[in-house]
Amino acid sequence: MTEIAQALVPIIVLLYLVLVVAVGYYATRHTGATREEYFVASRTFGTVVLFFAIFATHMTAVALIGGPSMGHELGVGGYGIIAIPQVFLFALALMTIGVRVWKAGKRYGHITPSQVLNHRLNSRYLGLLLMGLLTFWTVPYVLVGLQGSGVVFEGLTDGAIPYWAGSLIIAVVVGLYVTAGGMRGTGWTNAFQGAVFMAFLVIVGILVPLRLGGPTAATEAVIEQSATHVNRAEVPLFEPRMWVSVGLLIPVASVMFPHLYIRFMTGRSTVQLKNTAMLYPIAAVIVWIPAVLIGFWSLGHLGPLDDPDFALPMMMVELFPLWVAGIVLAAVLAAIMSSLDGQVLALSTLFTQDVVEEFADVSEKTEVLLGRVFVVLILAAAWIAAQITTETVVDVFLFASAGYALIFFPAVAPLYWKGINSYGVYAGLIFGFVGLWVYELGWIPEALTMGLHVFLPLMVVQVAIVVVVSLATPSDSADVAEDYDELYNGNML
Amino acid sequence: MDTSDSKVMNIERDVVYIWIFAFVMIVLIESSIFGLYGSEHLVFGWLPIQLAYDIFYTLVLAPVFLYLVYRQTPDITDVESIEEGN
Numbered sequence: 028m029t030e031i032a033q034a035l036v037p038i039i040v041l042l043y044l045v046l047v048v049a050v051g052y053y054a055t056r057h058t059g060a061t062r063e064e065y066f067v068a069s070r071t072f073g074t075v076v077l078f079f080a081i082f083a084t085h086m087t088a089v090a091l092i093g094g095p096s097m098g099h100e101l102g103v104g105g106y107g108i109i110a111i112p113q114v115f116l117f118a119l120a121l122m123t124i125g126v127r128v129w130k131a132g133k134r135y136g137h138i139t140p141s142q143v144l145n146h147r148l149n150s151r152y153l154g155l156l157l158m159g160l161l162t163f164w165t166v167p168y169v170l171v172g173l174q175g176s177g178v179v180f181e182g183l184t185d186g187a188i189p190y191w192a193g194s195l196i197i198a199v200v201v202g203l204y205v206t207a208g209g210m211r212g213t214g215w216t217n218a219f220q221g222a223v224f225m226a227f228l229v230i231v232g233i234l235v236p237l238r239l240g241g242p243t244a245a246t247e248a249v250i251e252q253s254a255t256h257v258n259r260a261e262v263p264l265f266e267p268r269m270w271v272s273v274g275l276l277i278p279v280a281s282v283m284f285p286h287l288y289i290r291f292m293t294g295r296s297t298v299q300l301k302n303t304a305m306l307y308p309i310a311a312v313i314v315w316i317p318a319v320l321i322g323f324w325s326l327g328h329l330g331p332l333d334d335p336d337f338a339l340p341m342m343m344v345e346l347f348p349l350w351v352a353g354i355v356l357a358a359v360l361a362a363i364m365s366s367l368d369g370q371v372l373a374l375s376t377l378f379t380q381d382v383v384e385e386f387a388d389v390s391e392k393t394e395v396l397l398g399r400v401f402v403v404l405i406l407a408a409a410w411i412a413a414q415i416t417t418e419t420v421v422d423v424f425l426f427a428s429a430g431y432a433l434i435f436f437p438a439v440a441p442l443y444w445k446g447i448n449s450y451g452v453y454a455g456l457i458f459g460f461v462g463l464w465v466y467e468l469g470w471i472p473e474a475l476t477m478g479l480h481v482f483l484p485l486m487v488v489q490v491a492i493v494v495v496v497s498l499a500t501p502s503d504s505a506d507v508a509e510d511y512d513e514l515y516n517g518n519m520l
Numbered sequence: 521m522d523t524s525d526s527k528v529m530n531i532e533r534d535v536v537y538i539w540i541f542a543f544v545m546i547v548l549i550e551s552s553i554f555g556l557y558g559s560e561h562l563v564f565g566w567l568p569i570q571l572a573y574d575i576f577y578t579l580v581l582a583p584v585f586l587y588l589v590y591r592q593t594p595d596i597t598d599v600e601s602i603e604e605g606n
Contacts, residue, residue, distance in 0.1 A: 254560055
């Protein structure tokens, strides 16, 4: 009986992967051959697809692995620090910054953040710097996505599908539907996969406490292990200054994720972006409350784990029949793939649009072909790198988030401030990148951060640098600034 | 408010209220102002009050704020006007 159940695990997962490819293939039948179609789905996404294209891409393996891990190790504060800023600040950014980005893309045909910046500031090479920074911080995410796939495959199939094969299977599946369907392929599969992992979390969020004798018994078991798990006490990450600064870091960084920024431009109109923002709080509760609570209750049921990342899989194995591991694996892979596809497509878009299209004279058809080739090359390189890396999901997530956050002000301020110029933005981008590395290498005393996450003091200095340099140097884009001002007329935010 | 001479693009008075509200929302993220930092109180006998507050923030405060912003930002459904620069 056990052998049959074990055999069912890879079968369930493979069936799920076939379904994903089928959805992606179906999307390709509606995918045209133009540049706008392949990279931004001709800007035609309705609310449902746009919501999932943004939300499912936003929710990485951190939601299904990191959420339970934080609940297990740190307690229920894990929900507040990760989810609350998203539902409020990121949703606000969608309705404000996102709408401005959408308008700029629609009016001028922009597809990437670099194209927006280059055009707004009348520059040719500023976008190249921005593209380099965005690529630098996105590559590790792609790598971690494949790494996570390998780990969960090997762990939940009891080694039947080894790490190298698991990560290869996901690279091939993602490669199939991204190369074929581009943005439309990822948008539709995001809708499917987002629905899968959200439904999974709702169901297990209800079933787990029932299996533990009810929520009261489950919580009491946790308190016997650690009373502080019900609050924020004794956790450095949850101390007030760190709590608020990490709360600001995550949404600010998220705006500059190229896989999200590009999606801001894929809606049919601004209504779809605004609707997406309104759906964020509900979606965040559906995903993060079960994720954190299952991890929280796992402390009472399993005791302290050596590696809290295994809180969710271990609870599933402990509380449910063995074959359920196949469903868990499919849900985790859904979360991983729905981010990985967006990241790979974003990197391909950056290379194609910011390098090839900007500096080489190629036809639209060649651009799309190169975009597809880049997707394959990126996945191949990431798979090879995933075989030798040792970084963890959380390591990469926090460090890269600070990197993205320090791109935010120089990249977004030109959409709001006519007086900014390319000199100020160059200075701000370079300062943010160098400043973060100087801190990371230990050349800035930690005491100078005053208990805040380092991104916040760095960002304050960065804002000052951008403003001072812009005011001290001549304007190089006054005419374009007027055009953008006219474009945003009536949009008060 | 005429912003044609302003260096800032189309920032109007209503927007200032939105940003003030946004600042209050940021402050409210910090549950310790309500004494919840070390509270062990359980709502319904099982739900930690810290998490109950965070859920309230997510499902009540955030949607109210977002709805106000939703109403302040005009819908751009006339796509042709954006494309043509009208």
